[in-house]
Amino acid sequence: MNDHAASAHSHGSHGHGHGHGHGDHDHGADEGLRELLDLDAEITRDELAALTARIADLAGDHPVRDIIDIGSGTGTGTFALLRRFPDAVSTVVDTSDDMLSHLTTTARGHGLDARIRPLRADLDAAWPAAPDSADLIWASSSLHHMADPDRVLRDIHATLRPGGVLAVVEMADMPRFLPEDLGFGTPGLEERCHAAMEKTRAEHVPHIRSDWTSRLTAAGFTVDSHRTLDVSIPAPLPPAARRYAAATLGRFRHGLVDTLAPEDRATLDTLLDGDGPLSLRHRADLSLTSSRDVWLLTR
Incomplete structure (x- = not known):
């Protein structure tokens, strides 16, 4: 549902949103990330549609004309x-020119380019002067990458018009695809990958498991709802979900090239x-489970 900052290029399997970044990008990593985010959008299309319907209900009679997407990635949320x-x-x-270019090209293909305003900005440095107000702000898996998320949340609060809506999505559990025993290698590969990734992310992305409800309310927002959005696809996976597993x-x-044991690599x-013959392409026992925490809030 959109998600990955500059730090996630080297430290995350899956991070979303590029909202802060540090300017230097590995273009090959960007290409792989774009594929991952586009596949994530395809996998979660129904859940995303239901979420935007809830946002519309919360907005009520207040018109939504100005949206800000924080860490827009490939534009899934937008x-x-x-x-x-x-x-x-x-x-x-x-922060990524490549991501913004990709998003703009995709928008043109959907006939939405006239309704997109690309803005390259590093929110760790400063909140941009424009736009100066918004009816709706979307932050999908981007807040945990901020060096000072409390300051960014205060900036969001100041930018959102009274009665405006903030939607925050953060990954609760990273996607899982593999059975415990693959029939080769040591059982529990995916669990070890997740444990190693969580350790790496905790070291480099300290806000990854933050108490977002407390941070959001401290910034002045009223929590309308907080729920877990679950994605579950049983085996055998359809082609898009199989490509998602591979990505x-x-x-x-x-x-994790320097972290996993040689056998696991x-x-x-x-x-x-x-x-x-043992590749993901030929396995019928792949499934998908993942979950994200979703907050809908008003100013």
Whole structure:
């Protein structure tokens, strides 16, 4: 549902939103991240539609014309919101020129480019002067990447018009795809990958497991709802979900190259060998589970 900052390129399998960033990007990593985010959008399309419907209910009779997407990535949230609010324009904020270019190209393909305002900005440095107000602000898996999320939340609160809506999405549990025993390698590979990734993320992204409810209320927001959005697809996975599994596990392999045991790296290589007989492409026992925490708030 959109998610990954500059730090996630090297430290996260899955991070979303580029809202703060530090300017330097690995273009190959950006390409892999774009694929992952686009697949995530495809996988969570129904859940995202239901979420934007709840946002519309919360907005009520207040017109939504100005949207800000914090850490817009490939535009998953923005495109869903623009379809839900046909009179709205979205300012998409990201540190990556590549991501913003990709988003703009995709918007053109959807006929939405006239309703997009790309804004390259590093929110760790300062909140941008424009736009100076918004009816709706969307932050999907971007807040935990901020160096000072409390300051950013205060800036969001000041920018949101009275009665405006803030939607925050943060990953609760990263996606899981594999059975405990793959039939080769040591059982429990995915659990070890997740444990290693959580340790790495905790070291480099200290706000990853923050008490967001407390931070949001301290910034002055009223919590309308806080719920967990679950995604579950049983085996065998359809093609898009299978590609999602390959993209996610590929980022594990890349991000944990110096952390995993040699046997686990070899097992991942076997799974990611597209033509190999033991690869993900040929497995019928892959499933998908993941969950995200969702807050809907008003000023």
